[in-house]
Amino acid sequence: MTLVETGLLASLLISLIALVFALISLRRVRQQARETEKLIHKLMRDVAASSSGSVGMGQRLLAMEKRLQSDVKKTEKIDYYNDDEFQPYSQAAQMFKMGMDCDEVARRCGLSRAEASLLEMMQKSSR
Known part of the structure; x- marks a missing residue:
């Protein structure tokens, strides 16, 4: 085996090792992307639930304020x-x-x- 062949064989071996590392890294990145997507969907559900709760609370506060205002009108006579x-x-x-x-x-x-x-x-x- 000549020096050129040995160099080519070493280059091929290094390339294969780099390819294996790249595939392993790609698999990890895809897994992290799936986990991130799950977290994003969970956060979106939480935000939607929080928003609907806030809207409901706001409606209750408005109704309570209306009742208080009508009660104030009634109590002004006392x-x-x-x-x-x-x-x-x-x-x-x-x-x-x-x-x-x-x-x-x-x-x-x-x-x-x-x-x-x-x-x-x-x-x-x-x-």
């Missing part, structure tokens, strides 16, 4: 300051305006700590 049922809350609002703390207002008006805290937050946000 005099909260002279109604016995709402008296502790109006007293608490006045106490918060005077600068009393939440625990003191709750104790004096007979409200729970959570009610007094909520009234305090409402009072602060209305300022």
Whole structure:
């Protein structure tokens, strides 16, 4: 065997090894492409479900807002300051305006700590 033949044989062997590596790489790339496609379809389903849920929630919020607006019109006729049922809350609002703390207002008006805290937050946000 001559030097040229040996060189050709070595080139052929290197080419075959490169071809095997290329085929293995091609198979991995195809597998990754299939997995990526599955993930894309899953994400698309998740986004569609999330969007439909958001639309449904938006519709519920709009309906709730309409109900609240109609309730506000009905409640505008009620005099909260002279109604016995709402008296502790109006007293608490006045106490918060005077600068009393939440625990003191709750104790004096007979409200729970959570009610007094909520009234305090409402009072602060209305300022």
